[in-house]
Amino acid sequence: MDRLIYTAASGAKHILDQQATTSNNLANVNTTGFRAQLDMFRAVPVESQGLPTRAFVVNTSPASDFSSGALQVTGRDLDVAIKGQGWLAVQMPDGTEAYTRNGSLQTSPNGLLTTAGGATIAGEGGPITIPPDVNIAVGGDGTISTISTAEQQAVANVLGRLKLVNPPAENLVRGDDGLFRLKDGATAQPDATVSVAGGALEGSNVSAIDSMVNMISLARSFDTQMSLLKNAENNAAKATQILALN
Secondary structure, eight states, rough: OOOHHHHHHHHHHHHHHHHHHHHHHHTTTTTTTOOEOOEEEEEEOOOOSOOOOOOOEHHHHHEEEOOOOOOOOOTTTTTTTSSSSEEEEOOOOOOOSEEEOOOOOEETTTBBBBBBOOOOOOOOOOOOOOOOEEEEETTTTEEEEEESOOTTTTOOOEEEEEEEEOGGGGEEEEEEOEEEEEEOOOOOBBBBBEEETTTTEEEEOOOHHHHHHHHHHHHHHHHOOOOOHHHHHHHHHHHHHHHHHH
């Protein structure tokens, strides 16, 4: 009974954790550039005197699915999609750097190029400021160019280049704000091989169908754990009755 309770209870707890992860993935199925969260579990025996009859379930490597999402053409000047591997660098208010695949860029009231959430987009030479009354073009290498709408024969003016990086996926960790950072807190160097597509956005890589199937599977697994706990309770009750007769 003892080992059954430990195994079933810890298994049920982590199934609830995995249900929360799957629910979060489903909630972000339409979030631009979202990367699905993953949970991986394994059984760990409890070290104690006597036989190793107890076991816990632990989440060994919470991670992310870094596969690319589908590109969606929007035609909007400030929409940028990373083609293949790579990330857009974001400058945080505390001076640190984070990374995102959400290329739905905006301009602040002061003309500063930002993410949809208001964080400053990092350029290779610093933040990029967009002047008023211009048409914007994003090159495949991340170069931001503008052409004035007030002049008939305006010349393209290069404002800067997006900082595009491609650190190893195993070195990235997701923050509470949904942005990724290097585990050691360092800053990734620009990667000239990363390219972008202007006028497009990358969709979430979450499969709604797979997530729903996983939710059903997790619900059945949770019911199984609860049945095991009920069986353990019944076994204990029967054992108590038998011992009482003696």
